[in-house]
Amino acid sequence: MTDVKRPGDAPRTRLKDRLDPVVFGVTGLIAIAFVVWGLVSTAGLKKTADTSQGWVIENTGWFFVLSASFFVIYVLWLAASKYGRIPLGQDDEGPEFKTVSWIAMMFSAGMGIGLMFFGVAEPLGHFASPPPGTAEAQSDAAVQTAMATTMFHWALHPWAIYAVVGIAIAYGTFRKGRSQLVSSVFWPLLGRRSEGAFGRVIDILAIFATLFGSAASLGLGALQIGGGLEHNGWVDSVGSTALVAIIVVLTIAFIASAVSGIEKGIQWLSNTNMVLALVLAVFVFVVGPTLLILNLLPTALGDYADQMTEMVSRTNASGGDEMAAWLSSWTIFYWAWWVSWTPFVGMFIARISRGRTIREFVTGVLLVPSLVSLVWFAVFGGSAIAQQRKTGDLVASDGTVNSNNALFDLLSHYPIASVTTVLVMVLVAIFFVSGADAASIVMGTLSEKGSTEPSKPTVIFWGALTGAVAAIMLVIGGDEALSGLQNITIVAGLPFVVVMVAICISLYKDLQTDPVVVRHRLSVEVVEEAVTTGVTEHDGDFVLVVEPAEPDPDDHEKKTS
Numbered sequence: 018m019t020d021v022k023r024p025g026d027a028p029r030t031r032l033k034d035r036l037d038p039v040v041f042g043v044t045g046l047i048a049i050a051f052v053v054w055g056l057v058s059t060a061g062l063k064k065t066a067d068t069s070q071g072w073v074i075e076n077t078g079w080f081f082v083l084s085a086s087f088f089v090i091y092v093l094w095l096a097a098s099k100y101g102r103i104p105l106g107q108d109d110e111g112p113e114f115k116t117v118s119w120i121a122m123m124f125s126a127g128m129g130i131g132l133m134f135f136g137v138a139e140p141l142g143h144f145a146s147p148p149p150g151t152a153e154a155q156s157d158a159a160v161q162t163a164m165a166t167t168m169f170h171w172a173l174h175p176w177a178i179y180a181v182v183g184i185a186i187a188y189g190t191f192r193k194g195r196s197q198l199v200s201s202v203f204w205p206l207l208g209r210r211s212e213g214a215f216g217r218v219i220d221i222l223a224i225f226a227t228l229f230g231s232a233a234s235l236g237l238g239a240l241q242i243g244g245g246l247e248h249n250g251w252v253d254s255v256g257s258t259a260l261v262a263i264i265v266v267l268t269i270a271f272i273a274s275a276v277s278g279i280e281k282g283i284q285w286l287s288n289t290n291m292v293l294a295l296v297l298a299v300f301v302f303v304v305g306p307t308l309l310i311l312n313l314l315p316t317a318l319g320d321y322a323d324q325m326t327e328m329v330s331r332t333n334a335s336g337g338d339e340m341a342a343w344l345s346s347w348t349i350f351y352w353a354w355w356v357s358w359t360p361f362v363g364m365f366i367a368r369i370s371r372g373r374t375i376r377e378f379v380t381g382v383l384l385v386p387s388l389v390s391l392v393w394f395a396v397f398g399g400s401a402i403a404q405q406r407k408t409g410d411l412v413a414s415d416g417t418v419n420s421n422n423a424l425f426d427l428l429s430h431y432p433i434a435s436v437t438t439v440l441v442m443v444l445v446a447i448f449f450v451s452g453a454d455a456a457s458i459v460m461g462t463l464s465e466k467g468s469t470e471p472s473k474p475t476v477i478f479w480g481a482l483t484g485a486v487a488a489i490m491l492v493i494g495g496d497e498a499l500s501g502l503q504n505i506t507i508v509a510g511l512p513f514v515v516v517m518v519a520i521c522i523s524l525y526k527d528l529q530t531d532p533v534v535v536r537h538r539l540s541v542e543v544v545e546e547a548v549t550t551g552v553t554e555h556d557g558d559f560v561l562v563v564e565p566a567e568p569d570p571d572d573h574e575k576k577t578s
Contacts, residue, residue: 055489101376140398182363196467229509230357244421268484353510361459
């Protein structure tokens with residue numbers, strides 16, 4: 018791929034010419050300061066993170082909930098309206114990537130690591146401890162609630178969040194010829210100011226969200242790989258030192274992939290992982306409770322639709338402290354996590370979606386991953402619930418689920434567990450590498466004024482810093498490492514929610530002047546005027562004719578003078 022620049026832009030070949038010193042310097046220094054703070058005063062950072070997370074949940078939880086649902090309505094409206102015909106590129110362009118590769122890359126970058134970590138843990142967790150005020154634990158009603166709640170967190174809402182930024186960046190870059198920056202999306206609202214201080218603040222917030230969101234994912238990957246090592250008996254216990262070592266290995270791997278480029282690295286890893294994930298899912302489907310899984314597919318979809326109103330309206334006010342604690346661990350954590358992933362996933366899927374229309378984009382980005390998530394959670398969540406009902410050994414006596422080991426505990430009940438558990442660890446590692454190298458490339462793009470091929474030193478810098486932040490996030494969590502990841506992710510995601518709402522406004526304004534919309538509006542006006550004239554002057558007995566306009570004598574004189 019090559020950079021898309023405005024006419025007159027000078028080529029930026031040297032790193033010092035490409036790098037934005039303000040965006041790179043400010044974000045880099047603050048991120049390094051966070052790492053140093055975690056090393057020098059782990060307890061102090063943990064206290065600050067916990068306090069900040071509590072404030073965000075109490076005062077802005079409602080904003081996360083409302084915004085997430087608004088994004089779903091917004092992108093569906095875009096696709097169904099006249100704007101759906103607008104291409105994310107020039108009028109005569111076709112898609113750059115084949116549909117299968119396009120779906121594989123966006124899915125792997127969007128949530129592959131999360132599906133591996135929560136595929137068993139979330140449905141099983143909601144089955145064992147349903148949301149407050151919903152169903153009795155481990156009852157038939159709890160099965161329905163568990164599947165509906167899981168789909169709520171993984172289907173339309175997260176992908177609509179991604180789609181908002183993805184459409185805005187793809188449209189501005191490939192249709193309008195702007196730089197591939199989040200700040201460039203605000204050109205319709207800010208004009209030249211989007212290239213000044215306001216724009217730099219927006220890009221800085223985007224990098225922060227990306228950094229902490231991808232670091233949280235790296236932490237989840239390390240936790241699950243550590244759980245696999247323990248489960249297989251390869252180590253007695255995985256503590257902070259071992260988790261940091263896993264992070265170091267994964268960080269080196271995704272930096273190597275990122276500097277190899279999108280075509281060589283990410284596309285190959287994404288396609289490989291899609292095949293391996295399909296093999297694992299088919300295996301569990303065949304050896305697990307096949308009939309139950311098939312029954313869960315329509316049931317989960319129906320329960321998801323039936324309980325949607327209740328799920329989108331859950332806030333602190335609907336259940337007090339108990340609901341607030343549940344929301345911080347689940348829904349609001351997810352919305353913040355998806356939002357924190359949005360700058361890099363949105364930019365990444367924008368980058369691979371050139372030539373597709375807005376309607377094609379929304380259909381692919383919303384519906385395909387949602388259906389895949391439905392199948393995935395029916396297979397793994399349904400199998401785990403069935404196994405818990407049969408043997409009762411997947412849930413602790415206090416109703417909690419060990420998220421790190423949940424998938425391994427399920428596979429231990431099936432044949433060739435020694436093979437499948439290793440396959441899971443490989444999948445987790447590759448899923449993370451394919452997602453995190455996309456994140457490091459995007460942070461490089463934001464640091465280098467929108468370059469779609471950021472320099473290797475910049476990519477390596479952000480990749481290494483992501484690993485360092487992930488290690489600190491895990492360490493400050495202590496025995497509750499997952500909680501540490503969740504708390505910081507929620508705090509880091511808040512500023513970018515505000516940015517995303519503004520993106521919706523700016524994109525709508527931008528689309529008003531698109532040639533497709535203008536042509537449509539003019540054609541309607543011309544036809545309406547002609548029909549009105551035909552009815553009033555000819556009593557409805559008329560035909561519409563298209564013919565060349567009479568030449569203007571003044572134009573002829575101008576051309577010959």
